[in-house]
Amino acid sequence: MAPNVAHVFRRLGSREILAGLLVAVNLLICGVLLSRPRAAAPILPIQSATQQPVSDVSFKELPAGERPGASPDDAQTRAAIECYRRRDYANAVEALRACLRRAPGDARIRDMLAVSLTRVGDRDQAEVEAREGVRLAPDALTPLNTLAFVLFAKRDYSGAEAVYRQILALYSKEYTALKNLTNVLELQGDRAGAERVITRMAYLYPEETYGYYVLGKFNIECDDAGSAEEYYRFIRERGVSSAGPELDYRLGSLLLAQGRYQEAVDTLQPALKLASGRKEDTSGYLAAKIRYTLAVALQKKGDIPGARTQLTAMLSTPLAYEARQALARSPFR
Structure with a gap:
């Protein structure tokens, strides 16, 4: 028990x-x-409850009308996505940008680009791309998770907290958001807030x-x-x-x-x-x-x-x- x-x-x-x-x-x-003093180096938050790349999780939730201008399903697009999935982020950045030049309204490709830019260290541009992804699909889980991920990577913990709370307003039982919200609250010194979230999480997911x-x-x-x-x-x-x-x-x-x-x-x-x-x-x-x-x-x-x-x-x-x-x-x- x-x-x-x-x-x-x-x-x-x-x-x-x-x-x-x-x-x-x-x-x-x-x-x-x-022991010598050591600077804290927080680990990036998990990007999905299933440990998959963030872009592969929730775009299935998007109604068809919310993906205007999707990239054509051709060799160029498939190669860019495969590069991303192999975690070859440096090459993925250029390949995904090429896809967006053809289809700038593809939120899924833009999301992958934001993650790739974060991984190669260009976090300011990653935030730009992530915010554009949220604009393209404002109520979708994946773009919001990616924006929070980018802000966390930039150590903008208050910004990440705001996005995780936005996610929970839309998806009240979202495991990943609950978990990462606990982390950002603790990093900001809000232990009482972290305790409240983790208690809620333990009740919602007793088997985790x-x-x-x-x-x-x-x-x-x-x-x-x-x-x-x-x-x-x-x-x-x-x-x-x-x-x-x-x-x-x-x-x-x-x-x-x-x-x-x-x-x-x-x-x-x-x-x-x-x-x-x-x-x-x-x-x-x-x-x-x-x-x-x-x-x-x-x-x-x-x-x-x-x-x-x-x-x-x-x-x-x-x-x-x-x-x-x-x-x-x-x-x-």
């Missing part, structure tokens, strides 16, 4: 936020805060795990480790592959902070294995975070050689500085 959402928000009355779980981890191993994942994070920040663990274990027991090693990293860190060292080790070891082979983690930062936390857990349970092995393996990772500092201190020096 899913955890009780109402129970969690009764516990959210406390605003005594933890200094941060990773800070606690660093203090455990080194006695001082070693994202809402429970965020609720667990909120409970950690409100010093309610028990409820946070309940949510994380619920997601794990569902066997949701999309949760990935990040979920086990959070759960392992939570167990570590509670002094449950062996459980933390048992949770973090498979998470490290998964993260080490993850193509999305191109910098290796997630794997390094997991390895560092695993080293802490091993050290706290008395396995100094095991902890040293993990820290040594970090010397060529983005957290090499932290590893060197830890190895220079007792009991490793």
